[in-house]
Amino acid sequence: MNQSDSSYAATHQVFNQPAALEDFNAYSADKVLQYWVERFDGAWGREKLTQFGQRVGGNLLSAGFEANKQLPEFQSHDRFGHRIDQVSYHPAYHQLMAHAIEAGHTSLPWTENKRGTHVVRAAMAYLHNQADPGSGCPLTMTFASVPAIVQQADVARVWLPLITSCCYDGDNKPYFEKTGVTIGMAMTEKQGGSDVRANTTTAIPVGKAGPGQLYSLTGHKWFCSAPMCDAFLVLAQTNDKLSCFLVPRWRPDGSKNPLHIQRLKNKLGNQSNASSEIEFRGAHGWLLNEEGRGVRTIIEMVALTRYDCMIGSGALMGQAAREAIWHTAGREVFGKPLHQQPLMLNVLADLALEAEAALAISMRIAHALDHKQDPHQASLIRSATSIGKYWICKRAVQHTFEAMECIGGVGYVNENICSRLYREAPVNSIWEGSGNVQCLDLLRVLNKEPDTLKALFAEFEQARGKQHLFDQYLDNLLNAFSEQSDLQGRARQLMEKLALAWQASTLLSYGEEWVAEAFVNARLTEQGYHQYGTLPASIDASALVERALVKLS
Template identity: 55%
Template sequence: MSLEQYAETHTVTNQPTPLDGSNLYRGDRPLREWLQRFGAAWGEARLAEYGELAGGPLLAAGFAANRQPPELHTHDRYGYRIDQVEFHPNWHRLMQAGIAHGLHALPWREPRPGAQVLRAGLFYLHNQAEAGSACPLTMTHAGVAVLRRQGELAESWLPKILSLDYDPRPLPMGEKRGLALGMALTEKQGGTDLRANSTRAFAVGAPGPGQAYELLGHKWFCSAPMSDAFLTLAHSEQGLSCFLLPRLRPDGSHNRIYIQRLKDKQGNRSNASAELEYRGALAWMVGEEGRGIATILEMVALTRFDCMTGSAALMRQALSQALHHCAQRQVGGRALEAQPLMQNVLADLALDSEAALALSLRLGHALERPEDEQERHFARLLTAVGKYWVCKRAPAFIGEAQECLGGAGYVEESILPRLYREAPVNSIWEGSGNVQCLDVLRSLEKTPAVAEALLAELDDGHGEARLKAQVLRLKHALHDREGLEYRARQLCGEIAVALQASLLLRGAPQVVSDAFIAARVDAREQVYGCLPRGVEVAALLARSRLQAFD
């Protein structure tokens, strides 16, 4: 008997269809509702267009861009130093889409109510497709906040930074259609402790803001080294100062920025991060001399906002994958999503995802109202609290979503391993968890109005007894000075949960806010899938599942 008749051993059954081609905006009810609540409804058409891109072509481009990491070319074939980084064509496709849709510049190009929130919504969609390319978009957007304060530099650089043209050609600024910004702040010996930097700046002629300097030193992490210019720090005569450092000199020659190597990173692999040396690199001082850290703080606040929004986006994509899989995959003759314990896990993840989104967009709403003193103080606190809490929740969240898929979520054909590797960078970059918590303590100690803004936002629980009790506990914690630094993480977590509960209570359906308060305020469970009895899990899952247009 021939064995050929047995060659076909099985047919493929009980496998979910691919989650490709979904409109990540139109299918996401919580996103639509929260963007409308915070004033971004005027960008509906843009969001729908980008949601279509992010759920289809950009998602595919993200897989391709991560299969071939950037390559460093230090010299050309003739032996000349070029220090160029080569990217996969799909990286450029991702960058082109982001810049064409204003992810790097929208609030500066269109300064109107809701612009910062709209931009955050677009950024949220982009990060679900591919988060590595979000890094230069973030830094370009945030860098404008610094450059616009420096007269002549702003006049020459900002028009092309705000351009919707993506121009990756290695040319001097004057010959480019559009410009992107990077950042090079930390050094080997200091890391987050920027005051330990040793790089020196020497005036070429007259010293001071807007003047030319040459820099000598090194940088341990340069994000996006293919950018056209970098904001960097160096010691001038009066102390640590901020500088704009072009990749090429105005005449097109090499600017004596030497890339030593690209970092071999855990995640964020489509994007390049580099170690640099400055050997007389030309730069211009930005802001007051000796006030470099203060100058760059506004940029840092915006990049922290993007870390928070980016983490919320990774959580949303992981949730979508888990919900899609569990709706179709059967175990014991029943769909996974119909089984009580899996419903508990998925609904718990859905709660955290929406709470992270709401907190992020609330920060965007506060950031675009600097003329409101209370909102300004609130944004100061929420930037650090949100960056700490949302970014810290993301890795465990994505790991849980991975587990919903079992082995299928652990292989590289799935997007989940990439999301899992990506998640920690947002917690580490722009100040790790401890840095954020200590920043919260500093803001509360230095400015009493910050605590007042927080309590005004919470408003004694908005009439909800359980939240009111949480606010009372929080007030006691704020007044208890003993061992405050030791328990800073606990305090920040209490603030974050109270704010998320407050937002959901005011802006989400009651089924969502009741479940969140029961799970996070009353029970305070630390492991996903421990929602208390009585939570309407079916309603939570229906709300968060990607769906056809309403």
């Protein structure tokens, strides 16, 4: 036998493995996302979203892999000893940022006077997250900064045109030399965490005190995400009163503002995005609003970032379900496609159902933001955002794991996107207030603003009469809220019940009837559920999987 025969080198053939899900339109292939965008007045954005989705499912997928492989690098000084505080990113990161900002990800609701602008922008955020969740962090903060900055008219005149310009410039240079900027925030300190009133960073007037004036900030921030942003919203103490400031990386005279990066965090996930510890050593910043109104000034920004956590976690779940269904549809076991095998089919359908329910309530909040002048919608935003942030972000962790398990060992390796989704999932639950913070915030809002509870239950009541199990569940929920003892101890129980009621009512009121029926039967029965893949036999699992399956034209 000839030892040089090529058969000795070719030890096996690769078969029964699906092709990678790539080079497809992430919007036009997503029937569920299209449904909810159009259900909430976003049909006018179809062409914009189709173009956006084509790039997300095309070259931006590979850009996301590169940005998560070639991580940000910090350089404190240049070779001559000058302090530069430079964080360098792979070009793929800048490619992702530029695409999103130029499309209107950070500006659309602030620049377009149309119904459904928040809905279309939410769809952009949902799609972008599937290319790279990390760069979604500065995009979210830039978008969410507007309501805080607009409260100080003289500062807003300079900064808002740059924030909403749809131009991206990632260079380390003064903001006044740019045609577009990004905004970050730095609130968390070691000793306080979510209790920002425990912050010790101080601010004293450089000259005259008061709104719009320059102050000098001194202190340390434990977490500052995206430290290459052009300015940061910062909370600091002024005469023992917590105040809000916009702190630029460069001073108006062109000198470097002493906002010094100490180190970059080595994180579990969200790796394409740099997160840092920083020190203010007399850094100048403009006071937004009156002294002592820091929390009130920044609260709407926080609400919007929490809302984006809902979108981001929902996007992880939608992508995880899609990847699991795609992969198993390309595998055959026991003479049949894996995604059609009864037990796998049940798991996949459950994942798809959970992902759609998460998307539904995220888009419901986007719709409320488009109509926030309506008191009912405004009240719903104040209460339901905490519920969605708590529930979707927690569900995403188990959901992405289950999808990875469906794919198997291939899903666990880093070349497959599912491992990134799993590492990414915890951050949205932790960032912008952990689960307990969301529970306590909801109790505070319901206590201080009783109308918000009425608005929440009025939302649920819209679905009454559509499904008897839901009606029973809603009656039990009302009874649970009539009992006022140990509210803090029971807060997570109440939050979970509220989340399920909200998802069910949204699907019943706005969704496809058969999908809503499936959710109610799967989630609101007395038996409940513990793991994915426990759907009752009455549910059409094949239809749920078919609804979520990507079909390449």
